[in-house]
Amino acid sequence: MPVHKKKDITPSAENPKAESSSLTLPEQEEFRQYLRRLAVSAVQVLLEQVMREELEQCIGASWGEVTPNRRGYRNGSYTRDLVTSTGRIEDLSVPRDREGVFHSQAFERYSRYEPEVAEALTQMFVSGTSTHKVGEVAQTLMGVAPSASAVSRLNQSLTEQYETWRERPLLSHYRVIYLDGIHFTVRHGAQTDATMILTALGVDLEGSREVLAFRASAEESKDGWCALLQGLRTRGMKEVDLLVTDGHEGLLAAIAELFPSTLRQRCLVHKQRNVMSAIPKREQQEVMAELKGIWHQETKEEALLNLTAFKAKYQKRYPEAIRSLCEDEEHLLTFYAFPPVMHRYIRSTNAIESLFSNVRQRTDQIDAFTTETSCLTIV
Known part of the structure; x- marks a missing residue:
């Protein structure tokens, strides 16, 4: 009988291509x-x-080492x-x-965050990023979002930095100090109210600008401004050459009480706005050019002549505008007592308005601050 060949029962090698196609890679x-x-x-x-x-x-x-230096x-x-x-x-x-x-x-002891991480989160808070957004960014980058208690601890470190800054000693003599306020919305229990942050910006004898103080106040009252100005004195400030302000009654009353002999310049930008509010729009461009021309004269004598002519020209047509112009008139041209190179910088509170604009860029995303302390700290 013929012998049948034994069939090879060894399984054939699988197709490498099929094998590779069956492998599944993990999702990204x-x-x-x-x-x-x-x-x-x-x-x-x-x-x-x-x-x-x-x-x-x-x-x-x-x-396990035994040593006398243990x-x-x-x-x-x-x-x-x-x-x-x-x-x-x-x-x-x-x-x-x-x-x-x-x-x-x-x-750091008791800290749940690496110092570099805590600093980065703190800088995000300072830049005005909301707590919710900070959590989203932290979750994306590190796989973990800061808890409410962690946010509280980070804010506490900011508060401590603010307190150290607020109590620091000041120079004894400043060339110029700008005074103005900026308002924010702050929660008080279940309600929210407007809170003013009274601000002092100083220029030293070398021309360097520095924020000197912040103070939270319900309004721009005399008491609030007195407290801020007295605080400057307590911290070492003894002499100021010029104060630049708007015309708020509470601020002017505080200055009259604490700095009665200090020269004061009324902000001309605010004054121009007040005068223009009483001028019809069709004539505002022409009148504004004449008004600005008053404080762009080379000498105070020439400025006074232009001021007199302006009042005479518009007294009958726009009495309310002239009444507004004459308020605090004796402080409109104080800047002429200083070198011409300083005039453009001390005619208005633009320096402190620039500061406020910078602050607004960082706080616009915050609808309402939880406390006055957090508001001051972020500002």
Whole structure:
């Protein structure tokens, strides 16, 4: 009988192409999260090794070493979480000593955030970014959003910085001080109210500008301005060559009480607005050109002649405009007592208005501040 060949029962090799097509790659987000976990794990290993070496230097002996230079003993470790720029480490092992004197330089005591992370979040708050937006950005970059308590702690650090700044000593002599206020909405319990932030901006004898003080007040009252001005004196300011202000009665009353002999310049930009509000729009361009011409004369004598002519020309036609112009008239041309190079800078409160514009760019996203302290801190 013929012998039948035995059939090969060894399974044939699978098609490599088919095999490769059956492999499934992880989704992009899943892969990114995997890389983040690897990075966080590597950072944790590094931090724990650094802290062990720090403790060794602190107590003066390695593990199990007997040495006359030993200054303490190890006492196990504890675990804590720490948010780093890489991500959250949930079970970081922190070594400790029996006496409790060891503290790692890797992070601040009691802080849940790496110093660089805390600083970045703080800068976002200062720039006017909302708490919700800060959380979204932190979640995207680090995989964790700051909790309400973390936000509170960060804001507390800002408050401490503000208090240090608010109480700092001042120079004894300033060339110019600009005074004005800016309003914000602040929550008081279940209600929101307008709060004025009274502001003093100083120019020293070298020409450098510096914000001297902020003070929260319900309104621009005499008491509020007196408190701010007295605070400047308490912190060392003794002499001011010129005060530049608008015409608010509370501010003027405070200046009359505390700085009666100091020269004062009425803001001409505010004055122009007040006068123009009583002039018909069809004539405002012509009248404005004449009004500005008064304070652009080379000498005070020429400016006074132009002022007299302006009043005579428009007294009968626009008495309300002239009445507004004559209010605080004796302080309209004070700037002529100073060198011409200074005139454009001291005729108005534009310097402090520029500051307020800068502040608004950072606070426009904040509908209402939770407290006066948080408002002052961000400003």
